[in-house]
Amino acid sequence: MPITTLYWFTNDLRIHDNPSFHATCSKTDELVCAVVLDPAWLANNRYGLRTMGQNRLRFWLQSVAELSTALRQRGGYLHCLFDEPVTAVTALGEHFNVSRVAASTPVGWYENQQLQAVTKALNDCTVSLANSSCLFDQSRLPFAYSELPASYSRFRKQVEPLLADIAFDPLTAPDFLPEQPNRPHFAQLRAFPEATAGEQPLPWRGGEQSAQQHLHSYFSTDNASRYKAVRNELDGWRNSTKFSAWLANGSLGPGAILRALRQYEADNGSNDSTYWIGFELLWREYFQCYARAHGTRLFHPQGIKNKPTHTSYYPGRFKQWCQGNTPYSLVNACMKQLNQTGYMSNRGRQVVASCFVNEMGLDWRYGAAYFERQLVDYDVASNWGNWQYLAGVGCDPRGKRHFDINKQTEQYDPDGEFIMRWQGQKHGLPLDAVDAADWPCG
Ligand SMILES: Cc1cc2nc3c(=O)[nH]c(=O)nc-3n(C[C@H](O)[C@H](O)[C@H](O)COP(=O)(O)OP(=O)(O)OC[C@H]3O[C@@H](n4cnc5c(N)ncnc54)[C@H](O)[C@@H]3O)c2cc1C
Structure with missing residues (x-):
């Protein structure tokens, strides 16, 4: 009986240097490849915001298109599923009677739950995971994830020396992929949607x-x-x-x-x-x-510290921040840059997040959710982890960061060029000047 593996591409949309995909190809007789666009990403989430904005969708679609071409060039085929992930991947696995599901080790809790649900639905088929998104697999770290050092400095001190030991020979993709199972075509009901370009997209192309x-x-x-x-x-x-x-x-x-x-x-x-x-x-x-x-503590208002924070919600303030219409010109410019390009510098992210929590007194999770929608580089771990850090409920050993917006402006935009370029000038609007009835923001 041949081994048939379903490889589910998630946050590893590449064929070269992909440990998980590489291991799968060497261990299976037949290969079925899939990627899923979850319709929930395009709908409003619990924060009243669409999860994936146009910039990221466009970049993701470009990445998938390149992956699909690369697989075809090697005799493979990528099933592009636009459906609820557990249902879609299970249906594909049943159609091809797969005995194994393989993927890169999920980072997020929800993605892990989905993978487990799929393998259960496929009669507890074998699961094969390897970490394709990190430098170090769990087995190479000197601690279990549950004993992760509480601060970055302590983590770095332990991990930095290991960089020298990593074998940096790239894993090249096989010239020919394992065969596809000889079964009737799997009918996909919905084609991927199109994405529109942002107002001023950066020269980023996915793939x-x-x-x-x-x-x-x-x-x-x-x-x-x-x-x-x-x-x-x-x-x-x-x-x-x-x-x-x-x-x-x-x-x-x-x-x-x-x-x-x-x-x-x-x-x-x-x-x-x-x-x-x-x-x-x-x-x-x-x-x-x-x-x-x-x-799931990545998404808790009290974070990993279980520390009480603002959970108050001011729709008007939130809208001011999202639109770049606050009393703070630097914040406005950064938010307009984000809205138009899908990108904001690390310094900009720190300043607008600090303003969100400290000046505007808002629940940090809404800021993180807005970033999730707008950022072309949204990553569940980096985004929610950095927001927790800024909100004082994460891994900051100093407790909480409060950036002085005036000082930041003097230091990083002394001539006001950045504020001018992104039209961040405040127009005399105090906080709470926006009518709450304007909520939700578009
Ligand atoms: C509130 C907030 C939210 C953020 N959300 C995200 C996110 O969703 N996705 C994301 O990739 N980064 C996020 N970051 C981290 C950082 O801002 C971006 O990684 C960086 O700005 C991306 O630009 P770059 O590739 O030119 O970074 P560079 O400065 O060139 O850094 C090189 C790489 O190092 C990593 N890196 C740098 N800074 C950080 C950091 N603070 N945390 C984690 N990784 C880092 C990134 O992978 C980056 O590509 C966030 C930071 C803050 C303060």
């Missing part, structure tokens, strides 16, 4: 090839040697690496970035800036572990 091109292009300049000095700039395509969107849906893996970084250092020398790129990648790694360690 593995585009990610590789960007990786190559970034390291073919001297940007990496200046990264630390400019990474906090509010604007500018080259001031930070802009790897985040590809990392988020897995069309680029963190191992590929680290390899390119090491090569760059070998060719051009290392300095504080090149070190800092690795330092930031370890922040990402920390939040990936954090999401796995804390499960």
Whole structure:
């Protein structure tokens, strides 16, 4: 009896350097590949906001299209399912009578639940998981997720020395994929929707090839040697690496970035800036572990600290913040930048999140949900983990961050250019000036 495996692509939309997909291809006789667009992502969630906005949808569709082409070129086929994930993947598995389901180890709690539901529905078929979204699999870490160090610094001290031991040989995709099962065609009822472009989308194109091109292009300049000095700039395509969107849906893996970084250092020398790129990648790694360690507590208002916070809700204030119409010009400019491009710098994210919690007194989860909708690089672990940190209910050993907006403006936009470019000037509106009847924001 041949082994037939259903490979479910989730946050690993690539065929090269994908440990989970690589292991699957070497261990199965027949292969069925699937990716799912959950209609719930396009509907309003518990915060009254659509989960996936147009910028991210567009980027995701481009990534899936590239993946589909790459699989076809190797004799495979990608089933693109637009349906509730458990129902859709189970139906596909039953149709092809699969004996195994394989995927990259889920990061989010809900995704884990869905995977378990599918394997149960498929008569408890075998599950095969490997971590394709992190630098380190659980087995390589010196602690279990449940014993994750409480702060990033402590995590880094333990994990940084291990970077040297990682075998950085890339896993190349097989030239030919295992055969597809010889069964009648699986009828897919709904085609993927189209996505419209944002007002000013950044030069980001989804997909593995585009990610590789960007990786190559970034390291073919001297940007990496200046990264630390400019990474906090509010604007500018080259001031930070802009790897985040590809990392988020897995069309680029963190191992590929680290390899390119090491090569760059070998060719051009290392300095504080090149070190800092690795330092930031370890922040990402920390939040990936954090999401796995804390499960649903990632979304709790009291966070992982079980600390009381604002759960008050002012629809008018929330709308002011989302639209970039607050009494704070810098915040307005950052929010308009986000709304028009799907991106905001790390410094901008810190400032607007601090303002949301401290100046506006809002429940941090609504801010996180708005980011989830708007960011092209939305990642469950990085987004909710960073919001918890800013709200003082996460892994910040100092308790809580409160950014002084005036000081931040003086430091990062002394001539007001950024505020002018994104038309963030306040128009004399105090907080609560928006009529709450205007809620919900579009
Ligand atoms: C409130 C808030 C929400 C955020 N939401 C997300 C999110 O949904 N998705 C996301 O990828 N990042 C998120 N970040 C982290 C960070 O802002 C972005 O990763 C970064 O701005 C992306 O741009 P870049 O690729 O040019 O980053 P670079 O500065 O070039 O950093 C290189 C890589 O390191 C990682 N990284 C850098 N900073 C962080 C950080 N603080 N936390 C985790 N990883 C980091 C990213 O993978 C990034 O691509 C958030 C930060 C804050 C403060």
